[in-house]
Amino acid sequence: MPAFSRRTFMLAATALGAMTFAGAALAEVPALAKKDTYKVGFAQTESNNPWRIAQTNSMKAEAEKRGYQLVYTDAAGSAAKQVADVNSMIAQGVDVIFLAPREEKPLIPAVMAAKKAGIPVILLDRSVDPSLAKAGEDYLTFIGSDFIQEGQRVAEWLAKNANGKSKIIELEGTTGSSPANDRKKGFDEAITAAGGFEIVASQTGDFARDKGRQVAESLLQAHPDADIIYAHNDEMAIGAISAIEAAGKVPGKDILVLSIDGGKEAVQAVVDGKIAAVVECNPRFGPKAFDTMAAYANGDKIEGKLVNDDKFYDSTNAAAELANAY
Ligand code: GYE
Helix, strand or coil: CCHHHHHHHHHHHHHHHHHHHHHHHCCCCCCCCCCCCCEEEEEECCCCCHHHHHHHHHHHHHHHHHCCEEEEEECCCCHHHHHHHHHHHHHCCCCEEEECCCCCCCCHHHHHHHHHCCCCEEEECCCCCCCCCCECCCECEEEECCHHHHHHHHHHHHHHHCCCCCEEEEEECCCCCHHHHHHHHHHHHHHHHHCCCEEEEEEECCCCHHHHHHHHHHHHHHCCCCCEEEECCHHHHHHHHHHHHHCCCCECCCEEEEEEECCHHHHHHHHCCCCCEEEECCCCCHHHHHHHHHHHHCCCCCCCEEECCCCEEECCCHHHHHHHCC
């Protein structure tokens, strides 16, 4: 190799290295070109409940409506698989990745890998650890509910309507997930502030029906005086109803059950008097997710957090709202 070309090669290599380094350290979210159509990734966390299925359907319907190609993956409840799913989307050269991160910390490498590959990430429904990745920097934005407020709304309903019931079993969502962390924080703080209540046990049921049933069963045995169950989602609340009935007690009478999500089965349980109240967590993400992506490609400024509106169901409106529940 002649000396000059070798030197040129080495300079180029050094420059490339520096660029890669600078690229990785860039403070901005990768840009998104304005195009007629896109190849978009949606990394779902699991599909074990009506909420997830409603969310997936909403994303698929909206992609189809716009004529975009959707690369869909389901991590089946494994954060490790979800990281691999995102890496495979990066390898397939998607334009944008919609990510519903199962847990706050384990999905950080996926967010960072997409950023490094120049692909903007939009977080859907769950967030990542804010001390490790930032909106407007490492990912574009978070679209979802205000989970702290959801927990507070349950506590506020109890403060007004518990009628002397006071001993609470809390069924937490997936450990390390943002909705579990925040639904606990919002509820625990508000119920403590309300006064007169006691959380006698708080344990994870992993947002799953059968796990919720099992955990409720053992906690009801350990705390036979418990008269309220607050579940971080409908699935665990429905599991808890089975546990209450198996213990020979009447849900809605002996034990008040409260939950978050607002799927049809839970709203029906409110109509039937088995669930006292449900805070809706809106799963219909499609239109907002794709509108946000289009706005970004258009050069609009995107806020770091886009909060969905959630309804609230109790005996006063459940029958009338049932038809609108997902
Ligand atoms: O409440 C639950 C789902 O992340 C907000 O995850 C979502 C929660 C939802 O599996 O049912």
